[in-house]
Amino acid sequence: MTRARAVPYALSGFEKGGLLALSEKDLGRLRAGPLAAVEARAIRNGLCWESIASDIGFDPYLYRRHDGFISARKLVDLLEHVADASRRDAEIFDEASTLQIGTLSILDYVTLCAPSIEVGLRNWARFQITCNTAVSVSFRVEDNWGCMEYGPMAQLGKHNQLSYAMATAASSRFMTLSEGIPDAIRIEIDAPAPSGQAAFLTKHLSKIQFDCPRTRILIPAKVLDEQPPRSESNLYRVVEKAALEDVTAQIGVExxxxxxxxxxxxxxxxxxxxxxxxxxxxxxxxxxxxxxxxxxxxxxxxxxxxxxxxxxxxxxxxxxxxxxxxxxxxxxxxxxxxxxxxxxxxxxxxxxxxxxxxxx
Missing domain, CATH: 1.10.10.60 (Homeodomain-like)
Known part of the structure; x- marks a missing residue:
């Protein structure tokens, strides 16, 4: 493979904002599976993935490990750096919306195979620790909406790209749960709108609001009792058991x-x-x-x-x-x-x- 040009790594809001007192462990970590898509985007934009990984300080092929996790600090720095260096801050919307099922490990299956949409959405929050210990996630039903809400991310410094990725990866999966969701979904993101364009934004911009207090995804409550198309009771029992075991393991690690x-x-x-x-x-x-x-x-x-x-x-x-x-x-x-x-x-x-x- 031809070695692409290296781009000097710029420190993110962590170091600039004096947040070094918070250790990487304090800030949590996220599953490394999606890094494969970030690598592809970096190479596509002429960036050297190995050099970026070396400068930020992570294994460039961490995503190949089943149990691979990356610290939230390094992931935020990585995503912001790739967006800045490529001058394409909206590409992550298309990247996150097309992540293959299974990229988020057991979290994908325990959500998509659930017996009802509400159970699946509650599982998304319930088993979030299997993929993400950096940002809290909760689900509740109120005012005719099912609300998936992400906790505050200010402790991560500038985190526009992470917010875009989290909101898009989740909402694109939720849209597959029912034909009634894509047209009715509402997406609120706690970051300013990107300057660039993306196919996901073009298609769903009317449903997205930026500069919100929290990142939230709103699903119409009328579909919550529906059965998702991938629902399968026997498979669900297997994956839920695996998810519970994974949660126990993660609690012990974290x-x-x-x-x-x-x-x-x-x-x-x-x-x-x-x-x-x-x-x-x-x-x-x-x-x-x-x-x-x-x-x-x-x-x-x-x-x-x-x-x-x-x-x-x-x-x-x-x-x-x-x-x-x-x-x-x-x-x-x-x-x-x-x-x-x-x-x-x-x-x-x-x-x-x-x-x-x-x-x-």
Missing amino acids: SPLGEIVETINTQLKNGHISISTVSSALDISERKLQRVISAEGTTFRQLIEETRKSLAQHYLHDTQLSMKEICYLLGFSETSAFSRAAKSWFGKPPRLYREQVNKS
């Missing part, structure tokens, strides 16, 4: 919270759980436990809530346990308390949620 969550899980059925009982089980002081949890950007109460929610999803979908048994395992004193919690998590009572996620 955060010291894994052991804490496991302890909370074990103690919930005792009916009384507190930071004192958890710290005692872990053989550390309450103060140290509080420091660890705070350093991870959460609270003890939020950990209990998220653990209960995750377990409830598992028990309602993967077991035949009665509501009374699930209530006991989650540490609720009454089934009415569990029902109220389930409504806040899933937008519906636990029995109805179980019926909908288990229908084939």
